[in-house]
Amino acid sequence: MRRSLVLVALAATSMVALAFLIPLAIVVKTAAYDRALSEAQKQANALTPTLVITRKPQDLRQAIATTRYGGQQRLAVHFTGPVTIGTSHITAREFADAVKQARAIVAERPDGVAYLQPIALGVNEIAIVEAFVPEEQLTHGVMGTWLALAGVAVGLVAGSVFVADRMGARAVSATRALADGAKRMGHGDLSVRVPVKGPPELKEVGRAFNAMAERVRHLLAAEREVVADLSHRLRTPLTALLLDADTLGQGMGADRIRAAVTGLEREVDEIIKAARSGLQPESTAVDASSVVRDRLVFWSALADDQERPWTVRGADHPALVPLARTDLTAALDAVLGNVFRYTPEGTRFAVALVHQADLVALVVEDAGPGIRDTEQAVRRGSSGGGSTGLGLDIARRVAESTGGSLHVDRGPLGGARVQLRLRRVTG
Numbered sequence: 001m002r003r004s005l006v007l008v009a010l011a012a013t014s015m016v017a018l019a020f021l022i023p024l025a026i027v028v029k030t031a032a033y034d035r036a037l038s039e040a041q042k043q044a045n046a047l048t049p050t051l052v053i054t055r056k057p058q059d060l061r062q063a064i065a066t067t068r069y070g071g072q073q074r075l076a077v078h079f080t081g082p083v084t085i086g087t088s089h090i091t092a093r094e095f096a097d098a099v100k101q102a103r104a105i106v107a108e109r110p111d112g113v114a115y116l117q118p119i120a121l122g123v124n125e126i127a128i129v130e131a132f133v134p135e136e137q138l139t140h141g142v143m144g145t146w147l148a149l150a151g152v153a154v155g156l157v158a159g160s161v162f163v164a165d166r167m168g169a170r171a172v173s174a175t176r177a178l179a180d181g182a183k184r185m186g187h188g189d190l191s192v193r194v195p196v197k198g199p200p201e202l203k204e205v206g207r208a209f210n211a212m213a214e215r216v217r218h219l220l221a222a223e224r225e226v227v228a229d230l231s232h233r234l235r236t237p238l239t240a241l242l243l244d245a246d247t248l249g250q251g252m253g254a255d256r257i258r259a260a261v262t263g264l265e266r267e268v269d270e271i272i273k274a275a276r277s278g279l280q281p282e283s284t285a286v287d288a289s290s291v292v293r294d295r296l297v298f299w300s301a302l303a304d305d306q307e308r309p310w311t312v313r314g315a316d317h318p319a320l321v322p323l324a325r326t327d328l329t330a331a332l333d334a335v336l337g338n339v340f341r342y343t344p345e346g347t348r349f350a351v352a353l354v355h356q357a358d359l360v361a362l363v364v365e366d367a368g369p370g371i372r373d374t375e376q377a378v379r380r381g382s383s384g385g386g387s388t389g390l391g392l393d394i395a396r397r398v399a400e401s402t403g404g405s406l407h408v409d410r411g412p413l414g415g416a417r418v419q420l421r422l423r424r425v426t427g
Contacts, residue, residue, distance in 0.1 A: 003168075004168075005164045005165070005168035005171075006164050006168060008164070009160045009164030010160075010161050010164075012160075013156060013157045013160040013161070014157055017153040017156055017157055018153075020153075021149055021150070025146055025149060028145045032138065032139055032140060032141055032142045033139075036137050036138045036140065037106065037115055039133075040115035040131035040132075041104070041115060041117065041131070043067055043069040043074075043075060043131045044115060044117040044129040044130070044131040045117065045129075046067055047063055047064065047067070047077060047129050048119055048129075050063040051119050051121065051127055051129075052121075055079075055121070055127075057085050060077055060086075061086070064076070064077070064085065064086045069131055070086065073086075073087040074089075074131065074132040074133070074134075075129075075130070075131055076088040076089075076129075076130040077127055077128070077129055078127065078128040078129075078130060079127055080099065080125070082095065086130075087132075089112070089114050089130070089132040090107050090109070090116070090130055094107045094114070094116070095116075098116040098128050099118070099126060099128060102118050102126065104117050104118065111134060112133050112134040112135045112137070112138065113132075113133050113138065114130050114131070114132045114133075115130070115133065116128050116130055117129045117130075117131070167199075170197070170199065171199055171202060173197070173198065174197050174199070174202040174206065175198070177194045177195055177197070178194050178205060178206060178209060180194075181194040181209060181213075185213060190213065190216060190217040191217070192213060193213060194209055241261045256301050256302075260298075263298070267326075267330075284322075284324055284325075285320045285322050285323070286320070286323050286328055287318050287319060287320055288319040288320075288321050288328060288353060288360050288422065289315045289316065289317060289318055289319050290318075291325060291328045291329055292312065292315040292332065292351060292353060292362070293312075294329075295329060295332050295333060295336065296310075296312055296315075299336050299340070302340060303340075303349075306340070306345040306346065307345060307346050308340075308345065308346060308347060308348060310348065310349050310350060310351070311350045311351070312350070312351045312352070313350070313351075313352040313353070314352050314353035314354060314355060315351075315353050317353070317355060319360040319424060320424065320425040321360055321402055321423065321424060322402050322423065322425050323398065323401070323402060323422070327398050327401075328398065330398070331394055331398040332362065332395075332420075334391035334394045334395050335391070335392070335395055335418050335420070336349075336351075336364060337391060338391050338392070338416075338418075339364065339368070343366050343367075343368030343369070343415065344368070347366055347367050347368045348366065348367040348413060349365065349366040349413075350363075350364075350366075350413065351363070351364050356424075357424075358423065358424050358426065359404065359421050359422065359423060359424055360422045360423075360424050361419050361420070361422075362419070362420040363411075363417065363418070363419050363420075364417070364418050365411035365412070365415065365416065365417035365418070366411075366413060366415040366416055367413040367414050367415045368414075368415035368416065369415060370410050370415045371408060371410075371416045374408040374409060392406070392418070395418065395420055398420070399420045399422055402422045402423040403423040404421040404422045404423050405421050406418070406419065406420055406421070
């Protein structure tokens with residue numbers, strides 16, 4: 001942008017300068033030419049009184065010598081005959097043309113011009129006064145004036161380029177500040193504000209950006225408070241469930257229910273903590289194999305109750321991924337929960353970790369009816385089974401936060417296959 005403004009100013013000012021400079025240069029040259037001819041005319045007219053009084057060669061030579069042009073061998077008097085007194089620079093043909101036309105003419109010569117002034121001496125008698133102007137006299141002072149004009153033009157162009165550059169620098173600085181603020185805000189820095197500077201339009205954009213950033217900060221803060229409040233309201237029914245679970249006595253079923261309620265309470269605490277902290281991601285890494293083993297311990301009890309055969313592969317090798325443990329747990333629970341929710345009891349499922357050079361694929365597949373519309377299934381809020389439609393979207397966002405992706409298709413067991421491709425932490 002700055003370079004474009006400078007180029008536009010350079011082009012526009014150069015064209016304007018040339019539009020004035022070329023005519024002025026021609027005018028200066030013409031003025032110098034006319035000034036030289038005017039001086040030649042004066043020198044020629046200076047001999048008129050002498051020619052009226054006398055025609056003696058001795059007197060005419062003395063009169064010519066007293067003039068400036070005569071002293072420089074540039075003044076002469078021609079009589080028909082032909083007789084020439086003084087130093088001549090014209091040809092006989094040019095003299096004849098001057099006599100024939102009987103008016104002042106200019107004869108062009110290779111080294112200058114000759115101004116020829118006819119003077120009537122009597123009836124049918126005429127004299128021609130020649131005043132010669134050399135080439136350097138015709139252009140005297142022209143080059144210096146041209147250089148001065150060129151200097152003025154260069155100064156004007158340089159000044160306009162400097163002004164355009166300074167204006168462009170202000171606009172570019174303000175634009176870069178806006179771009180930097182937008183990038184920082186896009187990376188989650190809601191406290192960023194941009195300086196209101198630059199041209200009026202960019203100042204208006206800066207004020208609008210700051211107002212938007214402040215509004216977004218307030219909206220997100222209010223949203224976090226709502227999430228925290230709603231999550232906190234779940235504590236009452238959870239407490240009631242936990243008390244009811246204590247009345248169940250001892251046994252595997254009662255222990256499982258109590259563990260589930262305790263785990264749910266822990267998840268609610270994590271939600272409240274994340275909402276209060278601004279939902280900032282934890283900069284940590286977790287072993288995906290450990291998460292798979294832990295969560296299958298939880299889900300295996302329900303699988304045994306529903307007589308679901310299940311297998312796990314690849315969970316015996318460490319696989320670090322750039323996620324918080326709670327995020328990966330939530331994603332895996334969302335996928336496994338769909339298996340238990342949307343397939344009949346007794347349906348087989350399998351969990352596998354596929355280790356690659358820079359990726360870890362967490363694969364969950366089942367032998368159920370599968371997913372008819374896979375594109376709709378991963379769309380947030382869209383569900384073909386009457387649920388909230390958030391499960392696969394949660395898994396997708398977790399995978400994409402690592403630089404990976406989520407894929408849903410039909411697996412070898414005949415049902416749905418969900419693959420979370422997670423970027424591996426190396427080094």
